Amino acid sequence: MAQLASGHAGQPGEAPSRRDRVRAATTDEIKLTARRILVADGPDALSLRAIAREMGMTAPALYRYFGSREDLIGHVIADIFTEIAGDIQAAIGRAAATSGGDMTHKLVAACHEFRRWSLDHRPEFGLLFGSPLPDLEAALDGDDVIAACAMKFASTFFTLFLDLWQHHPFPVRPDSEIDQGLRDQLARYRDSLGAELPLGAVFTFLWCWVRLYGMVSLEVFGHLHFALDDAAPMFEYTLSELAAMVGLPYLPPAPGA
Amino acid sequence: MAQLASGHAGQPGEAPSRRDRVRAATTDEIKLTARRILVADGPDALSLRAIAREMGMTAPALYRYFGSREDLIGHVIADIFTEIAGDIQAAIGRAAATSGGDMTHKLVAACHEFRRWSLDHRPEFGLLFGSPLPDLEAALDGDDVIAACAMKFASTFFTLFLDLWQHHPFPVRPDSEIDQGLRDQLARYRDSLGAELPLGAVFTFLWCWVRLYGMVSLEVFGHLHFALDDAAPMFEYTLSELAAMVGLPYLPPAPGA
DNA sequence: GCAGTTAGTTTACATCATTCACCAATGTGA
């Protein structure tokens, strides 16, 4: 949040210009109001007029701050990405503190926090990870602040994964057993991150993300209700399988084994 | 499609009533028009006025056929569910014909068809499997034709799975190793299907669905673009792992191994 | 032929995003 608000501010000693005193504070206020409406009344209620009304303003005033509704929503999404990234980072920090830096604890804590946050923020999750709105894609064609914040989110997991790999390497699929086309893509992705680890490890990382996403999004979207009311045990099994995949021991809690 | 249109029709010999000649034909036409607009211009363009315009009518006329916009969209979704169920069923049939009924071919064909259909029908996929619209949930509270068609879709996979289990049983997690709470839910789900198979097999079924959904929806929504342009190889690896899980051999094609 | 139903229409209202013209304060340079 802060980094966005003070993005325009100069050095600490300077007297803040009018732009920084007024405008910077208000963009955040707008985004927070939008967020509040999103949470309270759902994505359909997220209209410029509603936001403006809640702020005691008129809708056209918002155009001083954002180019369009889609632009505004895009910045809200970006904020949410940095929020969840921060949340997960904090959870990792707490796990590290209470476990003496144990890798398993940190990874499990990150995944648990991802699920907890997602279930506690269903409308936000839908915005970040649900069906992409075509208008939004078109609106944020150029500056794409979303992609940057999404990367920050992804790197929260990736740096943890890299940490794991460097300190407790685990067996991964050898390059020769990875499909040629996929190999090239994995290499490109790895290079874009500037990381040094075998393609098989990059593969495992994406593999884990696919499974984590699938499990959580099915639960958040309620697309598992046809069979399950509570997907928590299923999530735990997923976690223990992912842990096994990276050579870590994790036994799901068994409340009524 | 047909079963929906002729739902009101009497026996074949009877003279069709006016209701059946006109109204029944038109509900389908409305839904098809809506579908066309959805595909051509995206979900945001799916307005009652647009549909009516395309049909040479006025928007309020549509209220003769559907209670609201959400109601209409709900029925469109239901239609799409039965369509994809039919598509997958057909793919299974073709695979059975060309392979002499081999289980692996049938299952792989079903999964491939699910992915192919999803990639070829992104807007529809978003409607069926994306973030649920809260208004829609509220609108279809009672009659819920969606749930019925979604069940038809699920049972396409489930009957195939049941077929596999009955003819080629595979090792599954014993009941004692399944979390108590999850066990109860699995039992309830199994009973609702009227099927006879161990809870571990039901577990495996859901497990496979979670992984299939996660892989496909990430690809369809483009949420894998941060790393991959083409997720096909990843899908193949997923498939081979799922096959192994149910005791079937499947080696992903290796175009450039 | 008449009553009732069906499938539409027109009209109306509230809400939406967006654009434009305008205005009041504020800050700035001369």
Added chain:
DNA sequence: TCACATTGGTGAATGATGTAAACTAACTGC
């Protein structure tokens, strides 16, 4: 200090939306 530009708004207008109500033309069965 005065003139002027910039900033952050307002209000009205446009054209789109979902939906409700009243109305109408055609068709049906008796």
